[in-house]
Amino acid sequence: MNIEMIRAANARLDGHVRRTPLLSSPFLDEIAGRRVWIKPECLQHTGSFKFRGGWSAVSGLDPEARARGVIAFSSGNHAQGVALAARRHGVRAIIVMPSDAPQTKIDNTRALGAEVVLFDRAKDDRNAICARLSGEHGLTLIVPYDNALVIAGQGTCGLEIAEQAASEGITQADVIVCCGGGGFASGIALALEADAPGLRVRTAEPEEFDDMARSLVSGRIERNSRLSGSLCDAIITPQPGELTFPIVSRLAGPGLVVSEDEALHAVALAFSRLKLVTEPGGAVALAAALFRAEEIEGEDVIVTISGGNVDPDVFRLALDRFGS
Amino acid sequence: MNIEMIRAANARLDGHVRRTPLLSSPFLDEIAGRRVWIKPECLQHTGSFKFRGGWSAVSGLDPEARARGVIAFSSGNHAQGVALAARRHGVRAIIVMPSDAPQTKIDNTRALGAEVVLFDRAKDDRNAICARLSGEHGLTLIVPYDNALVIAGQGTCGLEIAEQAASEGITQADVIVCCGGGGFASGIALALEADAPGLRVRTAEPEEFDDMARSLVSGRIERNSRLSGSLCDAIITPQPGELTFPIVSRLAGPGLVVSEDEALHAVALAFSRLKLVTEPGGAVALAAALFRAEEIEGEDVIVTISGGNVDPDVFRLALDRFGS
Numbered sequence A, B: 001m002n003i004e005m006i007r008a009a010n011a012r013l014d015g016h017v018r019r020t021p022l023l024s025s026p027f028l029d030e031i032a033g034r035r036v037w038i039k040p041e042c043l044q045h046t047g048s049f050k051f052r053g054g055w056s057a058v059s060g061l062d063p064e065a066r067a068r069g070v071i072a073f074s075s076g077n078h079a080q081g082v083a084l085a086a087r088r089h090g091v092r093a094i095i096v097m098p099s100d101a102p103q104t105k106i107d108n109t110r111a112l113g114a115e116v117v118l119f120d121r122a123k124d125d126r127n128a129i130c131a132r133l134s135g136e137h138g139l140t141l142i143v144p145y146d147n148a149l150v151i152a153g154q155g156t157c158g159l160e161i162a163e164q165a166a167s168e169g170i171t172q173a174d175v176i177v178c179c180g181g182g183g184f185a186s187g188i189a190l191a192l193e194a195d196a197p198g199l200r201v202r203t204a205e206p207e208e209f210d211d212m213a214r215s216l217v218s219g220r221i222e223r224n225s226r227l228s229g230s231l232c233d234a235i236i237t238p239q240p241g242e243l244t245f246p247i248v249s250r251l252a253g254p255g256l257v258v259s260e261d262e263a264l265h266a267v268a269l270a271f272s273r274l275k276l277v278t279e280p281g282g283a284v285a286l287a288a289a290l291f292r293a294e295e296i297e298g299e300d301v302i303v304t305i306s307g308g309n310v311d312p313d314v315f316r317l318a319l320d321r322f323g324s
Helices: A001-013 A028-034 A052-059 A063-068 A076-089 A103-111 A126-137 A150-168 A183-195 A211-218 A242-249 A261-273 A280-291 A312-322 B004-013 B026-032 B048-062 B063-068 B077-090 B103-112 B126-137 B148-167 B183-197 B211-218 B244-251 B260-274 B280-291 B310-323
Strands: A036-041 A070-071 A093-098 A115-119 A173-178 A197-205 A256-258 A300-305 B035-040 B070-073 B092-100 B114-118 B173-178 B198-204 B256-258 B300-305
Touching: A001 A052, A001 A063, A001 A150, A001 A183, A001 A197, A028 A036, A028 A280, A028 B103, A036 A261, A036 A280, A036 B280, A052 A103, A052 A150, A052 A173, A052 B092, A063 A197, A070 A076, A070 A126, A070 A261, A076 A093, A076 B063, A093 A103, A103 B026, A115 A126, A126 B103, A150 A173, A150 A183, A173 A183, A173 A280, A183 A197, A183 A242, A183 A300, A197 A211, A197 A242, A197 A261, A197 B063, A211 A242, A256 A261, A261 A280, A261 A312, A261 B310, A280 A300, A312 B310, B004 B048, B004 B126, B004 B148, B004 B183, B026 B035, B026 B260, B026 B280, B035 B148, B035 B280, B048 B070, B048 B077, B048 B148, B048 B280, B070 B300, B077 B092, B077 B103, B092 B103, B092 B126, B103 B114, B114 B126, B148 B173, B148 B183, B148 B198, B148 B300, B173 B183, B173 B280, B183 B198, B183 B244, B183 B310, B198 B211, B198 B244, B256 B260, B256 B280, B260 B280, B260 B310, B280 B300
Parallel strands: A036 A300, A070 A093, A093 A115, A173 A197, A173 A300, A197 A256, B035 B300, B070 B092, B092 B114, B173 B198, B173 B300, B198 B256
Antiparallel strands: none
């Protein structure tokens, strides 16, 4: 895994990925006590940065493998990213989803052209289903973060951040990245190491699901004690990846952790101050910039918003609690 | 009023205005039956395109007049656009606002550095207050649309649309513009006439406040019968401007009119499909593209979202009615 793979992914994504802008608001600067710059990947195709990794993985396959199609498991953003990338390449995609996933996510994944195979979390073995389908149909499995092509795709967002920061005159800053398995954080960290060495990745996670922050402290991969019950569902994973953790560990500063309420507050502020729809998991980096200011250094801070695929009920909850 | 004034405004705005992206969603394409391209000016500084006109007007004053400061009347987006433009130029801004304007808009305008003077709609004469304050302090009045510098600023959005459409390979399309007094529509129309003659402006308005559509039919300026009671408050004006109407009349196609419910439906779809926060008045062009498809020509349609300064209660209403 290296910067040349990210640059190659960037060439493959050119003309297909959306180059998201760098936003700001004087109201957020005031809360944070420094200038806050926002990279809104909720505006990316399919509503999250996952389209970058999906496109990178599908486009990076050798033509014969690609023609046979791809398979992925995901209940959310990765599913949609891979589905759209496959459809635009004109190849088959099977997405294995839990039968209790939100109906809208199942519907969206189907609408993006994927064949959805549902499984029962209690009874079925997801990996066995993927292995069987992959073998039967010759499909290539695209895992959500521990895959070099996927990490390279997510890293293209880091190349954009490096360029946009330079054009704003920012040479030193923390770049806070919403963190699940670490694909987004490790890709961005590698891109910044090469193109903007004064910018340093900081991961952001919700309380009780802070496996990356604890792993960064202990120096080895730590697990979460549970995997459900968070409004930040988009970034809940069992543990940092085997590929991603060494990169994040080498390049990132200490992990940041916010409460679920702080994530919801950030969702409400992104609504009123940025006019962006964010999901709670996608807003934890913004929450860290606003509510963990004392743990951050420098006059500027850059935050990623990783996604905006939020249920209306959860969005209403954020507005009810923090929207006035 | 000509294209050279728009190009001059564009040079003055360079480095200060946000160049908004051109977005799309396969889900919206499917509803509309053609490709829908979205120019989201809700992402502009202060949450609406009005910052363009505000900056153009303040930066276009001669230095002595600018140093004395500016005055504007507005209950919403123009107020914030002028306030921020004045603050960033380091000059005084007085904004005359009705005392029953939403408290958040008053607070925001103050927070952007303006002195807010409240008046009582029932008892006071807004124009007299502006004239008095302008005279006493030597302030230049910046009216919201019937001002060449303001129209030139709004037209810079049209220059961007022309460029972005060309890079997407779009040479023929209707460009639907949310329309109040016609500043946005006339500026964009002039820019497109020069830089993308295959693109044609269509105005969009809410039912019962369709003064521009009726004026385009009759060929002379028609008035609205009332000026309140619409959720599309941001684009409700008494009648098309004296400066703007001849331009729109010469260059635009027939006006499009949508219901308030259709505007709310578009707000909900911008939430789910674009991850954008829009105000109902800012979503009428999107509503027209989606729900008046039979009145539009061509394989592509471009829509502006004029603003996103929406009260949480109104946004909740859109999600309640159309968010699932």
